[in-house]
Amino acid sequence: MDIRLVVLDMAGTTVADDGLVERAFEAAARTLGVEPGGAEHARMLAHVRATMGESKISVFRHLFGEEAAAQRANLAFEAAYHDLVEDGHCAALPGAAETIERLRTDGRRVVLTTGFSRATQDRILAALGWQDIADLSLCPADAGRGRPYPDLALTALLRTGTESVRQIAVAGDTGYDMLTGTRAGAAVVAGVLTGAHDEERLRADGATHVLGGIGELPGVFL
Structure with missing residues (x-):
């Protein structure tokens, strides 16, 4: 891929x-x-x-x-x-930071997206010390519309200068993440089972892969 x-x-x-x-x-x-x-x-x-x-x-x-x-x-x-x-109720999921680092080391751009506002997204990034962990972070206000529309993924493509939607992988824990990926034309739409929705919902909304956690994502590209 x-x-x-x-x-x-x-x-x-x-x-x-x-x-x-x-x-x-x-x-x-x-x-x-x-x-x-x-x-x-x-x-x-x-x-x-x-x-x-x-x-x-x-x-x-x-x-x-x-x-x-x-x-x-x-x-x-x-x-x-x-x-x-x-109050300290914010933590990275196991392997998340390492996965982001590996993806970038392999030469891929990484964009973090959310359904929260910019203010909330920035609070989370600051609490984790993640201000510079990715190439870019986007919230709905940055893209025009949030999920389940394709805007976040397509804005990421435009902002990073990626050539084709078929060079995009989208990963998330909700059906709305899957819809965003499929509507954007992403080649990989990976659901992870560490969040809100189960495998049935993720596949129903278009997941091409369902993973136990984000640490499994780099293996999808091999």
């Missing part, structure tokens, strides 16, 4: 999630008066789980409708997530 660009998701793929998204969502829901234990909270949490990987502001627009309410929820989510990161 002539893979020259590897687009990697963060939370659940290279960074441990450990329920942080759900905990931050709970804080956001409370801001809008939705308390845990009720049917409405359960319905919203189910949607959050199903749409892991999607731009968070898009998720809140779906859940709360009005733009003002969605923005309030998004701000509360970000504040809660930032507090969790600052």
Whole structure:
């Protein structure tokens, strides 16, 4: 395979999630008066789980409708997530840093992507000391639209000067990551089982490979 660009998701793929998204969502829901234990909270949490990987502001627009309410929820989510990161609840998944280093040593460009805002993405990168670990990092605001659209992968291609979509590999832990890869025309769309969705969901949304963890990705290209 002539893979020259590897687009990697963060939370659940290279960074441990450990329920942080759900905990931050709970804080956001409370801001809008939705308390845990009720049917409405359960319905919203189910949607959050199903749409892991999607731009968070898009998720809140779906859940709360009005733009003002969605923005309030998004701000509360970000504040809660930032507090969790600052409290030390942020760690790289085993082998992630080594995998990124190996990919770059082999001459491939690596771009880290997320469904979070730039502010949240930067907090995570700083907490891990990953500011310079990849060639580039992208959030939905950088690309125009977040997952499941192809924009993040295609923006990575444009920003790195990669010649063809068939030289792209996309890896993530959610069905939305898989849809991003397939819609972008990536040659490799790898799902990893360290995050939100199971093998059935990953394959249904287009995974060409399903891996136990991100450390297995370089072997796909051999």
